[in-house]
Amino acid sequence: METTGKFFRKVRMLFGRERFGNELTEEMEFHREQRMRELMADGVSEREARAQAARQFGNATVAAEESHDEVAFRFETVAQDFRFALRQMRKNRGFAAATVLILALGIGAATTIFSLVDAVLLRPLPFPNPSQLVDVGETVAMIPDAPFSYQDFLDYQKSSTSFSGFDAFTGTGYQLPTAEGAENADGVRVSGGFFNTLGVTALMGRTLQPEDDTTKAPVVVMSYAAWQKYLGGRADAVGQTIDLSGEPFTVVGVMRPDFVFPPMGDAEIWGLIVNRYGHCEQDRSCHSLGGIARLKPGVTVQTASREMSAIAARLEQQYPGSNRGQGGRAALLSERLVSDARPILLTLMGGAALLLLIAFVNVASLLMARAESRRREFAVRGALGASTTRLVRQFVTEGLTLVVIGAGLGTLAALWTARLLAHLLPPDILQHLPALREIGPSAHVIAFACGVSVIGAILFGLVPMLRMPGGEARTEMSEGGRGSSGTAWRKFGSNLVVVELVIACVLLVGAGLLAKSLYRVLRVPMGFNAENIAKVAVSAPHASYEKPEQQVALATAIVREVASVPGVQAAAITTVAPARFNGNTNWIRIVGKPFGGEHNEVNERDVTADYFAVLQPKMKRGRFFTLADEAAKHHVVVINQAFADKYFAGEDPIGQKFGDMGLSPDSIVEVIGVVDDIREGPIDSEIWPAEYVPFSQSPDTGFDLLVRTSQDSGAAIPMIAAAVRRVDRGIALSFEETIEQQIHRSFSAYFHRSAAALVGAFSALALLLSAAGLYGVISFSVGQRTREIGVRMALGAVPSNVYRMILRDAGWLIGIGIAIGLGCAVLAAKLAGKMLFGVASWDAATLVAVALVLGGCSFAAAYAPARRAARLDPVDVLRAE
Template sequence: MDTFLQDMRYAVRGLVRDRAFTLVAVLTLALGIGANTVIFSFLDALMLRPFDFPQLDRLIFLVEATPGYARNQLSAAVVDELHRNPQSLERVSAFQTWDLNLTGTNEPERLVGYRVTSDFFGVLGVGAAQGRTLQPDEGEPGHERVVVLSYALWERRFGADPGMVGRSVTLDGEPYTVVGVMPSDFRFPKAAQLWVPTALPANAQTMWSEHSYQAVGRLKEGLSVQSARSQLALLEPRMAELDPGHRVSAIPLREYGDGPIRLMLWVLMAATALVLGVACANVAGMLLARAARRAQEMAIRGALGAGQARLTRQLLTESLLLALLGAGGGLLLALWGIGLMRAGVPADVGRFVPGWHKVGMDGRVLAFTLAAAVIATLAFGLAPALRASKVQPADALRREGRGGGAGRQRLRQMLVAAQLAFALVLTVCAALNARSFGAMMEAPAGFDRERLLTLKFGMNEQRYTDLASVVRFQDEALAKVATLPGVQGVAATNNLPLGPSWSRGTLQVEGEAPLAQGNVRYVFFQVVTEDYFRVMSIPLREGNFFTPQDGPGAPPVVLLSQALAQRHFPDGSAVGRRISMNDVDGKPVWRTVTGVVGDVQVATFGSGAGDFAAVYLPQRQETTRDMYLAVRTAGDPTALTPAVRRLLSEMDGELPMTNVKPMTQVVSETLLAPRLAVVLLLVFAGVALALSAVGVYGVISYSVSQRTHEIGVRMALGAKQSDVVWLVLRQGLQPTLIGVGLGLVGAIGAARAMSGLLYGVSAFEPVLFAGMALFLVIVALMATLIPVRHAIRVDPIIALRDE
């Protein structure tokens, strides 16, 4: 310990003396370690531990897949089968989403709730912070009017009232007794604000084709996710007969969430690792140059009896001190970066991401930063320390080893090549993502998003008992909003294009050959009112729009997007043909196509909706209680928000309104994740390029300074300036070309790995790859210009005299 403290004191004195070197090295490491810390804080909270449930590794999320679409909801029969025959599962619980109205206290509010079986909290292993969770008999008729509140709802809506347990709240017009409040860190499923009990239907064993449940299970002690998958595979023969095309599998609960977000985080983590690699290679090159200047010092210490191990330990101690200082600077950068990233994500978006509330600086993140510092110490400090400790005292004292020898020069060139390879991988990934984002921005959305106000409202069954009353209210609301000053048109739909959610249906086309057994064809659909296409500026290509006569008593009708019509009716008009979106008693419900409209980007970019295929159903025939209002305005849409809110409140004082925002904001939030990824990748690539350029400059500049005598001799013997320029450039080109070659190989692999994030761009773009490689070569050559300038200004007489 005393030796280590002595080495540390000596290291501090040495770094203080060489303040310029210390400052540059610390800043370089701070950039690399800080970037890694920022991304790791998100990766850790959102992916590695999104939930703080006991024995999280034993929890699984059950998924039901069909060809071309995963994460489908389970049927009641599957859940019932797992309840009755758990085998590898200790317990299993099912739940359903429930959008509801909270009324009776202050302003009405639309909430995201879940109906859960009574063992839901037991499966997760979590108890209530106040009161209790659900009891086994709750969910059965007569015992279902109880509710467990989330901590956030209890705190925000009820002022964290400790006497809330036992009181009654009104949910969708019905009284529910609050029996518990969950802990502040319990947030499952995503965006859940309350939980009420439910039970499986009495005939659940026969309900194989109605998919409305999600399920979570706890594995028995010692069993793996694969054992659960093997058990679920035993259901496949029955499902092939009773529910063709569906199969059930399981994933670890920690993987519950948005797949593209998970992939984006892994890509960003890999990008920051490359940045740290560039930073370490850069500092390693600086340490090699510094070690060459300290050759005589090392030789004297060796001559006085210090062995190679002792010298290596001393130099590694200096590297560790640099890394710790860099880690400290990185933590400061990380605190700023984490806050900046969190501030860039709207609160109503973040609450839908499991683990979002835990993103920040905690013990795990600090431990990661310390580990990154230790790894960086070995990465940039070990090779220079070993090289410097091997100095021969006689050579150093005669100053013959001044140039560091060919071995040290090769090591510096290898470090430069590594920096350039890492930088090229990052640059290509950033360029691909930038092109992908550009394709998203340039893609024709198919509708006019400007001057469009949107809001969502939901109508409960107790107040609006039948679908006719729902349609009457919606008609009256549209008519009254249309009379407001500044309103040019108003319509309603169950989903907004490029909005936060969308609906899928199974498509059958009359006259087409039936699909193979088990195959299902999914298509996006929207329920819309008659004026929807005019308000959204979606053109009619063929036939007619919906009319008020397309009501419940009229023949079922649909409109198709142009892309869908051309795909299934390429040889003639789609108008008059028939399609089906659902079955009743095993028979398709045929709907006549009355028109074809322009293509619209219905769902999120990269979700599979890139071909704009969509079906539109009339609101009067497919009435839904949850609708978005779309109001076309003459000016700023937000200016109409108070008037629209006031009018709807006057019509129904218990009608909650949510997601009140301009359509431009809806689209912007859809593009938030890819925009953030592009910005971060460009920043990381820029940092890597700058550090690589500095590394190239440092190596060439140092080499020129060490070869002053050689250059002087060459010029004295008649060498031209062009010969000297080529000598220096060749020394820079060799590691550059090696680094670019290795970087291209790595970039191809990285591009394929992140192909799931790309939209409208191939993972392998030869022109882009070649362009980025050429750009990096140019950057490297520009970094040699200053050393080249110094080289050609060498005065042979002065150089020879100095030697």
């Protein structure tokens, strides 16, 4: 009751605020008059009485303000302070604009990167209980995260007990007939329980079910996008029969529009593994299946991982040939998905944090300098009766106002730049991280921006208070803010500048090292001539080309047809185009060498005779194979230099023989040539031993077609595609691009490019901001020492002495900043070593270059104020005093 009454009285007073003020003034006026009258009655003169009354009454403003505070709501004075802060900003446009801009840059950069981090690292997967979903698979000698072979998968599925669901998936292409010829749809083949394990249901019809694995009925589920694209979104899609790679399949369901399985990106058609039960599915050594499992409630991923290893050990005993040295693995799916992006994002977050720090330091230093110049104002206001708390609140409000405006602008910009930035990430990452496509103002991002702003506001409110006049109003006013007080600030400001230089140094070194890595990556020796090669991925319908002879005939026909296209110099077929990935391996055993059953993994590429004519690698020894070799029963092979070095060190590889692990007579091949190391894997990876096998010895219906053209290979692609379709309209083509484009778009190129570009942008900003900070501090220091400089010049100092004096001071700061900065940079680069390629963290050239650039810019920033000081006219200076 009491409090509510008080509240209402307060509210009433709030609305009658003006009357309240007037009444109070009148009342106090009355008081003074009464006193005066009394004094005059005692015989004091009117003038003296007035003065005495006023003196005795004390500070009327304080009394009025305190009376007002008694009845006021807190927000009223806050609003008042806020209005005052805005007025201050209008009066000092330059200062306000600089502060807001710096804050917007810093907070904008940090928020941008955080929104990426939020989307990728913090947002949960779009499935029920995502923390139960684990990525499962096997480990083999050279690949720590190998996929399952189908036979192994069945054993794991059967014997594991940690999971409530255990399923497999593998990417595949389905050719759909369209008006222009066949089109390749991205497909996934899964085991029947896949959708149940994920915990998703269909929009229409049903998802695939475990029973489908038993009945082996030809059924598929379509993604929402595929339903729109291929069936025009018709309502009776479920139950329709569609032609996929020449075989009829029944559509049993359509998925919801928001369904996406991150490891498989934008898959359109979901079919069953058992529906295409081929050679690979029967081979325990053919690892092609990703694994997804759901932990039973209460089972930890560690337990599951141990169980997987135990099963692997059992399988190794049971199948010593195929499963030797293999392990089992389980890891949280969410962890696996972000493992590629995490180092990039964390590095960026680190860069953004440093930039934010510089921005804060700069703004703090600007505010300090301003507080310094306003000491007199505050001393006067204090003398006129403003209470210390009120002045402090004024400071905090001014800081807050700047932060709110800066943060607002920064956050708005961030929402826009974050989308832009998402495009800088490699497409592979984007495909696997669908969250990046819908970056927006999430609650996390807003909370982050607010949190950063609050920290800034507190900082900017408190920092100038360190320099607040502490009640010595008289000294402050008489000194006019000059003298000893400036020295302390100069010291503090200098420390801030050193911090800024250190941060800028770290970012610049980072940018330099990343740029150098990018340079190295893009100029890595390819082992072949990558210019003017066109690439088309070909997939022919299985149904029409079931037999190996048919596949060989198809390949021969395609090569012949394409080679006849004008401008084409040579055409060839390979399993996988170069500079894509290490994998598709074969396990070999050298004839006549001791063998302990280990897995000697080598890249296997099944190529046609002109493969080397297209790539033009250097031949080290022996010869390439020819059409005659392809036709011969006698099996020959070309190996790369890495293969020769690893398995035939100190021997002549030509004429050596190797085969599969059992050395079955069919598998024995003879080495006829050694070729230079063609880069088969990604451009920043190691060279693996590789064997080049005639296509005819190991044909397939899917392969990459490589075409060397005399001129721009990109322009020739449509003619090449038309030539392939002339062979068979049922063939689907995809990934039409030149090898150079493919390299350019590859994950490795993107990775190093985006990292270099982003950290480069950060470091440019950091350089700019720290130069501005240094300029501010030196200018301030020169301003403070104007009188000293004037006296020196009057006593005979020449401009060059003044230059030397100012620049020596600056030089100390710059030297210390750069020295510490380089040390920190080397440490930071060591931590981010994974992101560097072909360059050491202490790369001397980069360090020297950064020291020169940073030192040069810093001296330039210090030069302007030094020049101003040197041009001072001592007469003017001393007169002004």
